[in-house]
Amino acid sequence: MPTNKQIHLxxxxxxxxxxxxxxxxxxxxxxxxDGQVLVRHHFMSLDPYMRGRMNDSKSYAAPQPLGQxxxxxxxxxxxxSKSDKYKVGDKVVGFGGWQEYSVVxxxxxxxxxxxxxxxxxxxxxxxxxxxxxxxxxxxxxxxxQPKAGQTVVVSAASGAVGSAxxxxxxxxxxxxxxxxxxxxxxxxxxxxxxxxACIDYKAxxxxxxxxxxxxxxxxxxxxxxxxxxxxxxxxxxxxxxxxFGRIALxxxxxxxxxxxxxxxxxxxxxxxxMTLEGFIVSEHMxxxxxxxxxxxxxxxxxxxxxxxxxxxxxxxxxxxFLGLLKGRNFGKQLVKLI
Amino acid sequence: MPTNKQIHLxxxxxxxxxxxxxxxxxxxxxxxxDGQVLVRHHFMSLDPYMRGRMNDSKSYAAPQPLGQxxxxxxxxxxxxSKSDKYKVGDKVVGFGGWQEYSVVxxxxxxxxxxxxxxxxxxxxxxxxxxxxxxxxxxxxxxxxQPKAGQTVVVSAASGAVGSAxxxxxxxxxxxxxxxxxxxxxxxxxxxxxxxxACIDYKAxxxxxxxxxxxxxxxxxxxxxxxxxxxxxxxxxxxxxxxxFGRIALxxxxxxxxxxxxxxxxxxxxxxxxMTLEGFIVSEHMxxxxxxxxxxxxxxxxxxxxxxxxxxxxxxxxxxxFLGLLKGRNFGKQLVKLI
Numbered sequence: 059m060p061t062n063k064q065i066h067l068x069x070x071x072x073x074x075x076x077x078x079x080x081x082x083x084x085x086x087x088x089x090x091x092d093g094q095v096l097v098r099h100h101f102m103s104l105d106p107y108m109r110g111r112m113n114d115s116k117s118y119a120a121p122q123p124l125g126q127x128x129x130x131x132x133x134x135x136x137x138x139s140k141s142d143k144y145k146v147g148d149k150v151v152g153f154g155g156w157q158e159y160s161v162v163x164x165x166x167x168x169x170x171x172x173x174x175x176x177x178x179x180x181x182x183x184x185x186x187x188x189x190x191x192x193x194x195x196x197x198x199x200x201x202x203q204p205k206a207g208q209t210v211v212v213s214a215a216s217g218a219v220g221s222a223x224x225x226x227x228x229x230x231x232x233x234x235x236x237x238x239x240x241x242x243x244x245x246x247x248x249x250x251x252x253x254x255a256c257i258d259y260k261a262x263x264x265x266x267x268x269x270x271x272x273x274x275x276x277x278x279x280x281x282x283x284x285x286x287x288x289x290x291x292x293x294x295x296x297x298x299x300x301x302f303g304r305i306a307l308x309x310x311x312x313x314x315x316x317x318x319x320x321x322x323x324x325x326x327x328x329x330x331x332m333t334l335e336g337f338i339v340s341e342h343m344x345x346x347x348x349x350x351x352x353x354x355x356x357x358x359x360x361x362x363x364x365x366x367x368x369x370x371x372x373x374x375x376x377x378x379f380l381g382l383l384k385g386r387n388f389g390k391q392l393v394k395l396i
Numbered sequence: 397m398p399t400n401k402q403i404h405l406x407x408x409x410x411x412x413x414x415x416x417x418x419x420x421x422x423x424x425x426x427x428x429x430d431g432q433v434l435v436r437h438h439f440m441s442l443d444p445y446m447r448g449r450m451n452d453s454k455s456y457a458a459p460q461p462l463g464q465x466x467x468x469x470x471x472x473x474x475x476x477s478k479s480d481k482y483k484v485g486d487k488v489v490g491f492g493g494w495q496e497y498s499v500v501x502x503x504x505x506x507x508x509x510x511x512x513x514x515x516x517x518x519x520x521x522x523x524x525x526x527x528x529x530x531x532x533x534x535x536x537x538x539x540x541q542p543k544a545g546q547t548v549v550v551s552a553a554s555g556a557v558g559s560a561x562x563x564x565x566x567x568x569x570x571x572x573x574x575x576x577x578x579x580x581x582x583x584x585x586x587x588x589x590x591x592x593a594c595i596d597y598k599a600x601x602x603x604x605x606x607x608x609x610x611x612x613x614x615x616x617x618x619x620x621x622x623x624x625x626x627x628x629x630x631x632x633x634x635x636x637x638x639x640f641g642r643i644a645l646x647x648x649x650x651x652x653x654x655x656x657x658x659x660x661x662x663x664x665x666x667x668x669x670m671t672l673e674g675f676i677v678s679e680h681m682x683x684x685x686x687x688x689x690x691x692x693x694x695x696x697x698x699x700x701x702x703x704x705x706x707x708x709x710x711x712x713x714x715x716x717f718l719g720l721l722k723g724r725n726f727g728k729q730l731v732k733l734i
Binding site: 327 | 662665670675
């Protein structure tokens with residue numbers, strides 16, 4: 059059996075996460091039992107939600123256990139099979155974690171899903187045609203529930219969720235405005251992703267400046283907002299929301315590290331009779347087939363061209379993850395293992 | 397025609413509202429035109445929402461105009477009629493404002509409603525069986541949507557909205573916990589209003605202490621919250637909300653005076669997948685008949701015994717209103733004019 063390099067969570071961050079929270083471990087892959095398959099991971103996914111799980115606090119998921127492989131999504135290839143359901147060579151998406159190989163019980167519902175790479179590159183099943191894409195779909199379709207012609211806004215627009223959100227919004231005849239950090243990202247959001255406008259939050263450092271920029275980009279106000287970051291960006295968008303505006307709250311990356319970031323103007327939720335809903339896409343499995351079908355079509359037809367930031371080799375995972383939390387990635391953050 | 401004492405909004409508050417924002421004016425009541433009635437107000441209603449309208453800022457309603465009668469709900473008696481729809485002696489509820497008399501076009505839809513005072517005292521049509529009661533009903537029934545056995549919490553529990561919320565919650569077999577300021581109010585909330593528990597926020601001055609008190613009173617956590625105040629109280633309740641908890645946001649009294657009060661832990665909306673909805677009951681007229689029927693029944697059968705703070709004479713209105721904003725009232729704040 060091959061050796062298997064893994065990244066474990068060694069200790070929990072006090073405040074900001076750092077590389078010293080992680081530990082590289084080399085393990086043997088165990089011999090397969092009947093019904094099991096061995097998957098060699100081609101890519102593993104790094105996602106902001108993982109930061110929340112590094113804390114030992116009440117949240118939607120149990121905390122990431124200490125001394126165990128960091129959990130997370132993976133795509134790869136079946137390299138050995140003792141199951142009728144999968145054969146060697148099958149491309150699969152799963153939840154293999156931060157390691158080079160995983161042993162999976164093929165009978166466990168939802169543990170593996172075979173994917174077709176004819177029109178969609180394998181890595182995109184961790185992004186646009188995977189969890190981040192379905193996240194964007196759920197927030198837009200089920201929470202924001204927009205009407206054609208309305209203006210919707212998404213933060214972290216150049217990322218995996220944001221880019222999918224943009225394509226889904228354009229497919230529904232919405233005006234979609236992104237918020238991203240830096241000129242390069244903003245140019246990508248408008249030129250490659252087809253957003254109607256994109257605001258560089260690094261060029262508008264406070265709520266007032268950002269709010270003014272949003273006003274100029276959203277002449278009819280904002281009907282729906284997909285929130286990935288929280289903090290100043292959320293405050294500014296809230297100042298431009300229309301009456302009965304709807305906010306899908308998916309991420310609070312600004313608050314993951316240590317102390318919570320307050321919401322500055324909660325009274326706007328009242329005066330504008332807004333609805334705000336926090337959600338976790340894994341609790342809405344019923345929408346995945348419909349969402350993945352649409353997302354696969356958008357990627358297959360070139361209407362959604364997601365960008366990826368790819369770190370090389372498992373040893374690079376901790377630094378790539380910390381960079382993601384700082385917004386240093388440009389598009390979906392992956393680690394390539396093969 | 398009788399003279400008519402009125403309170404006008406003379407100037408807008410800079411920061412905290414004060415008596416100098418208002419001006420007492422004596423006017424003549426004009427002669428009636430065909431289709432009009434003259435109503436003598438017995439009681440006028442003072443409500444926290446009026447503070448928001450004193451500002452010249454974007455909100456759900458146009459600001460209260462300067463130099464005009466303060467707008468607000470009234471109950472009274474028709475004393476002169478040039479309309480077939482009302483006769484002298486009819487008891488009516490309307491929106492007559494801070495004055496002793498109002499001239500009303502009887503044909504205007506929604507301007508006046510005849511009420512029956514056999515089982516419900518006239519003043520209650522400004523409280524439990526009026527706008528505050530329907531507000532409680534909408535937040536509980538339409539936004540919180542509770543299931544029997546769940547725990548719901550309301551702030552400003554001894555007030556007009558809070559007391560109605562308690563009775564409506566008990567009628568649905570919920571555990572209902574109030575938050576109020578001071579021992580007397582808390583005793584009234586549990587002993588007279590039938591709440592299961594009441595927490596004195598004045599005895600728990602910070603979020604930590606209030607959160608601990610809520611934990612003890614809500615052993616199964618909090619499924620629904622009706623928010624009347626905002627600020628520290630809202631922060632503390634949010635720390636005890638269950639997954640998929642629902643918040644009806646009706647008032648932010650803590651933020652009406654001058655600077656907005658932030659929400660300290662917005663990330664809880666995400667980690668607990670909460671839904672928060674701001675609303676204004678006047679935008680949901682379709683529920684009023686159903687809500688008023690239930691509320692009238694609860695009052696008529698003694699299951700809801702709302703308390704009133706009654707100021708005497710129109711001259712007392714500004715100070716009574718300012719006291720309401722400080723929580724000095726005990727129950728529904730009214731001004732008795734006759």
